[in-house]
Amino acid sequence: MNAPKNLQPSAPEPTAAQTYAARQNDIARLIDVLEMHLQIHADAAKADPRNWGRAGDLGKVRSDLVNLVGFMANMDPADVEDFLNNAE
16 A cells, blocks of 8 residues: 655644634734724614613623623622622
């Protein structure tokens, strides 16, 4: 049996540090995009102040962020809620 010819060496897999840095960069970009879309959304809400759907949209975003912060901080989402309530 002959070995296949013209085999290209595979590219090295990225390291954990490289993958972490790339994902951290992606997250920073996503946060920027989120801020941009929050402003666009706020402008639309201002133009249509009786639309409860926009408040509902932010409720969903807030809930997702509470869960995300809970995950990243190793906190129960209820503790994140308490943190938000105590900041007011």
